[in-house]
Amino acid sequence: MTLPHAASLPDHGLSHGLPNAHYTNADVISRENAAVLAGGWASIGFAKDVANKGDVAPVTFLEQPLMLVRGSDGNVRVFENVCRHRGMILVDQPTNFKGTIRCPYHSWCYAFDGKLRTTPHVGGPGIHTHADVDPAKLGLYEVRSAVWMDVVFVNLDRQAPAFEDFIRPVAERWHDFAERPLYHGGEESTFELEVNCNWKLAVENYCESYHLPWVHPALNEYSKLEDHYEIIDPDGNFSGQGTRVYSPNLGEPGRQFATFNDLPAAWDTAAEYISLFPNTLLGVHKDHTFAIRLEPLGPSKTREHVSIYYASEAMCDGEWGRMRQANAQMWRTVFNEDVFAVEGMQRGRNAGSFDGGALSPVMDMPTRVFHEWVAKKFADDRR
Ligand code: FES
């Protein structure tokens, strides 16, 4: 198979991965962040975090203060979390605003679509307008954003292709899931893991099933290495793996979550896991989906935010709480099993002679596709 942009990575007869500097050198990582995270469609949150109209949730991404806002029209938008007056942070914690977002400093107020609405005493005590302060020019700075499968994506540098074009191949592959409502399971269906590795290692590990027999013994009992297949986007924007055998035991025999309606029969036992570049990891099954957004906290620190969704509202009520808990616990265990591997690879990247490794042309191809994507974005950005 010919991969796109293969020339952009060193290849001496073996498939080498990205050089060590992309995991250890703060300057390279900072340039890479600009090219790959700010330059792509990166996930920064979940729409369920702003469930109600007027909900605003602050989020920091690449040190930029942003906020998710659920407008009066029900849509989620992303703005810079900064007041146009003197640059005050508008929101420090998730808040529901009635009518407008009020700056806590001098009370300038913004509508949920970002428009500046009121500027109290701006023209002197009791005078709330001034000819030099034009509200039409002082709305909140909006960030290019999109919501898909409840994940909120942003493109910070405004240079990425249209989101619809970026997402189309995976949206088509997963239209059975993506084109219907997903119901977040509630408190026990959200959890975080903090790992001591560069965010890319979490992507690379998620792409492949090669490590399954040694790292995930319980998973391997019902879904073996040979039951898996690789997934590679011809455009190189995502990669991953699928299994033909998905049948977890959640400890309540005979009890099964409702499945998504009218799924093709193949999904009865199949499941797929895709890394959507740069930083979003997704999984789909006949009865639930999950999304993981990787938040880079530093060159070798990443927070993984996990969010699990079900096929119907009924699966989210109290009666199903124990099953949801068991399902979340199963995934927590699986993701925890991966931690020693991604942290070990991070430490390994400090070895003086290692510089990218020897990727299997068969088992590591989804990982290779990710390295190629990063290498190309990095190289293009420097031109
Ligand atoms: S900084 Fe927001 S109103 Fe002054």
Ligand SMILES: [Fe+2]
């Ligand atoms: Fe794993």
